[in-house]
Amino acid sequence: AQTVTQSQPEMSVQEAETVTLSCTYDTSESDYYLFWYKQPPSRQMILVIRQEAYKQQNATENRFSVNFQKAAKSFSLKISDSQLGDAAMYFCAYRSADFGNEKLTFGTGTRLTIIP
Amino acid sequence: GAVVSQHPSWVICKSGTSVKIECRSLDFQATTMFWYRQFPKQSLMLMATSNEGSKATYEQGVEKDKFLINHASLTLSTLTVTSAHPEDSSFYICSARAFTEAFFGQGTRLTVV
Numbered sequence: 085a086q087t088v089t090q091s092q093p094e095m096s097v098q099e100a101e102t103v104t105l106s107c108t109y110d111t112s113e114s115d116y117y118l119f120w121y122k123q124p125p126s127r128q129m130i131l132v133i134r135q136e137a138y139k140q141q142n143a144t145e146n147r148f149s150v151n152f153q154k155a156a157k158s159f160s161l162k163i164s165d166s167q168l169g170d171a172a173m174y175f176c177a178y179r180s181a182d183f184g185n186e187k188l189t190f191g192t193g194t195r196l197t198i199i200p
Numbered sequence: 201g202a203v204v205s206q207h208p209s210w211v212i213c214k215s216g217t218s219v220k221i222e223c224r225s226l227d228f229q230a231t232t233m234f235w236y237r238q239f240p241k242q243s244l245m246l247m248a249t250s251n252e253g254s255k256a257t258y259e260q261g262v263e264k265d266k267f268l269i270n271h272a273s274l275t276l277s278t279l280t281v282t283s284a285h286p287e288d289s290s291f292y293i294c295s296a297r298a299f300t301e302a303f304f305g306q307g308t309r310l311t312v313v
Contacts, residue, residue: 117300127291129244129304175243179302186297187234190243 086111086178090191097166098199104151105161105194107176115181118152118159119188123173132174135159137181163196171198202228202298206305213284213312221279221308223294229274230296235267238291238307247292250277284312 087110097103109118120132135143135152142150147164163170176191203226213219223233231252236244248269249257256269266288268280277296281288293307 119302127238127293127307129293129295131301134301186232186302187246187249188244188295188302189246192243 086113086116086180086189088176088178088189088191090176090194092194093192094195094197096197096199097163099166099168101166102162102164103166103196105163105174105176105196107159107161107191109157109159109176109178109191111157111178113180113182117179117181118150119177119179120148120150120159120161121175121177121190122170123175123193124171129175133161166198168198168200171196201301202226202296202303204294204296204303204305206294206308208308209306210309211311213310215285215312216283218280218282219284219310221281221292221294221310223277223279223296223305225275225296225298225303228296228298230277230298231274233271233277233294233296234302235269235277235279236293236295238293240291244293247279252277281310284310286312288312 089108116137118135122130122132133145149162151160173193175193177188205224207222233250235247238244247262250269250271252271258264271277289312294305295302
């Protein structure tokens with residue numbers, strides 16, 4: 085079974101600064117997807133960024149980028165120019181690429197606080 | 201992006217009664233939907249996978265007779281918490297896959313008194 089580990093329960097960053105959230109995972113599969121989701125106080129899950137394991141290039145979405153190290157099974161999220169609206173719980177998640185095994189396995193989450 | 205609508209957003213029920221939560225895919229068809237449970241300040245734990253036209257697949261430790269799942273159409277899955285007890289109080293979230301992404305409902309906060 086796959087596991088996802090987020091070792092930082094809480095992080096804080098000054099507004100406009102950069103912060104990196106860590107995530108490691110364990111799997112025996114070679115093809116899979118990794119995600120970062122944001123859960124603000126409304127508790128609506130919002131997809132931040134996605135990475136396909138077969139792609140070597142790190143995914144980027146505006147101020148959000150990942151550092152995907154497949155051999156190390158590491159998938160960190162970098163948030164640049166942090167904004168007050170970035171304050172939320174961030175969950176790292178894994179999904180197999182196998183058709184029919186589409187469930188997401190989540191990490192325990194990192195609560196991100198933005199300091200004005 | 202695709203929209204998943206979950207209803208109700210919150211519900212309070214008396215111990216021993218049953219509560220139904222609906223999850224709808226509004227602009228796409230979902231043969232598979234997922235039901236998660238989230239305790240305060242914790243992660244999402246998968247409860248079951250809902251398959252259209254067939255029985256749901258439950259994760260280990262989840263009581264299928266207590267958490268009844270019905271996926272009768274390509275756009276609707278329901279979760280019924282039967283004979284609810286205070287320990288069933290939690291935040292329940294559904295999701296459905298559209299293309300390669302999972303889209304989530306707004307969640308339902310269930311309080312059993």
